[in-house]
């Protein structure tokens with residue numbers, strides 16, 4: 594495979610709305626020790642990309658300043674010390690940044706083979722959500738078969754993945770979503786019940802079920818005290834974002850009396866080693882779920898790379914269901 598010196602990419606020209614995304618020509622990066630260069634076919638679009646574009650989520654040191662946290666494509670070059678991959682291998686990968694480009698670098702052990710039966714387009718939408726969901730609901734939240742699991746934002750990229758992984762683990766899944774149509778998508782994906790949060794109160798809806806053993810939340814704000822009320826004794830709350838804000842006055846007495854746990858994490862700033870450990874667990878536990886048809890990415894829409902601003906408008910409006918993907922090249 595011949596690798597050019599320069600490539601087309603999408604850059605964030607300044608912090609702001611989606612229109613600050615613009616095409617640019619930049620040098621193709623060169624893989625260092627332990628890294629691979631991927632010729633990107635598709636890149637997944639995630640809410641953290643929109644936060645980065647708006648100036649609210651800076652890339653870690655050493656990461657590409659270009660947006661894009663996941664992609665699929667073919668290995669174009671390998672750095673010293675890489676043994677698993679060869680040039681031409683089809684992969685999907687978690688990226689530290691730089692996915693909205695014709696070529697992207699990542700650590701070799703943050704890449705995974707394309708699961709059998711999954712297209713390159715769909716595979717591009719797996720890494721960011723699978724890494725986030727697995728590490729938060731299983732490695733951090735300790736979800737077990739038979740437990741009651743409440744997922745907020747059930748039709749988000751994260752939510753649609755979390756519903757399917759939790760069902761495959763044998764958990765009882767409940768979700769919230771912003772419309773009846775979205776709630777129907779959640780139950781079709783395997784949720785036992787979905788609550789339209791514009792009309793229903795999830796705290797009282799979960800009461801007849803005895804509360805939730807685990808909650809995955811991205812909303813924060815007023816949801817924090819309501820989540821605590823919803824947790825069953827010994828329940829766990831895992832926070833992965835604060836769409837409505839991280840600050841609230843809270844009475845922590847219930848944590849002690851009912852032995853609750855509040856935790857959370859964000860994927861991008863974690864060490865390469867931590868991400869490699871998550872990747873290994875995903876290959877061992879989640880890829881077999883895909884192989885047996887228990888997990889499939891839910892795709893909302895596809896845009897060509899030069900329409901990245903339209904993709905960001907789409908993710909920032911309530912209409913979308915599941916993942917948005919950019920087609921970079923054949």
Ligand SMILES: NC(=O)c1ccc[n+]([C@@H]2O[C@H](COP(=O)([O-])OP(=O)(O)OC[C@H]3O[C@@H](n4cnc5c(N)ncnc54)[C@H](OP(=O)(O)O)[C@@H]3O)[C@@H](O)[C@H]2O)c1
Nearest residue numbers: 639640725746749750751770771811833834858859860911
């Ligand atoms: N911690 C991490 O490492 C990590 C990694 C990836 C993503 N995330 C976070 O996870 C969330 C989902 O990411 P994504 O890429 O899947 O984005 P997404 O598809 O845009 O999902 C956002 C979801 O939030 C829901 N939502 C927005 N405002 C809400 C509100 N006021 N009340 C209730 N629900 C609300 C929306 O559902 P409705 O339309 O039904 O309201 C939507 O489904 C984002 O907040 C993102 O920042 C965290």
